[in-house]
Amino acid sequence: MGIWQADQHRGYGAWGEHGTPVWHEQFTRAYTASLPFYESVFGWTYEVLGDTDEFRYAQAIVDGDMVAGIMDATAFLPPSHWRVYFGVDDTDAAVAKVIELGGTVVDQPEDSPFGRVAGIADPLGARFQIASVN
Structure with a gap:
């Protein structure tokens, strides 16, 4: 993990929305x-x-x-390790797109108290989570 002392860049400009981090x-x-x-x-x-x-x-x-x-x-x-979750409108549709683009499913989509989540990896193996933000 890394940390920095904020100066002019204060961190995320958006949080909790489609395409942005929603949880760590x-x-x-x-x-x-x-x-x-x-x-x-x-x-x-x-x-x-x-x-x-x-x-x-x-x-x-x-x-x-x-x-x-x-x-x-x-x-x-x-x-x-740390995990980052990115927001999507539809977890199942996003998983299908990941597969179409050459990524893999690490953890199948499942419902949680915080929304529908899945673990995925990009074509080079970098892992992250996606979660519905509805």
């Missing part, structure tokens, strides 16, 4: 260390959605807005 999520094997780390670096507070061995997840909050999720992936997903 860290999958980590160091969940208990990650929360205080991001709290001390960025001032994040958290809303914990689950705190069991089966599902440990917190949503990071800044100024009342949810900005990212942190998932304890100790049991199922080494190594730790």
Whole structure:
């Protein structure tokens, strides 16, 4: 991951819309260390959605807005990594377009409490997520 100190470029010009980032999520094997780390670096507070061995997840909050999720992936997903989700109007149609253009489906489309999501990779293997923004 990378960070920068904003100057004239303040970051995203758009967020939460079709074709823009709609979510960031860290999958980590160091969940208990990650929360205080991001709290001390960025001032994040958290809303914990689950705190069991089966599902440990917190949503990071800044100024009342949810900005990212942190998932304890100790049991199922080494190594730790960040995911970015891009907004689409129709997840299934976007997946079909990805395949048509030579990309691959990493995680089949599925409904979630936050919309319909899928994991895809571009023709060179770069992975990212897409999510409906309806």
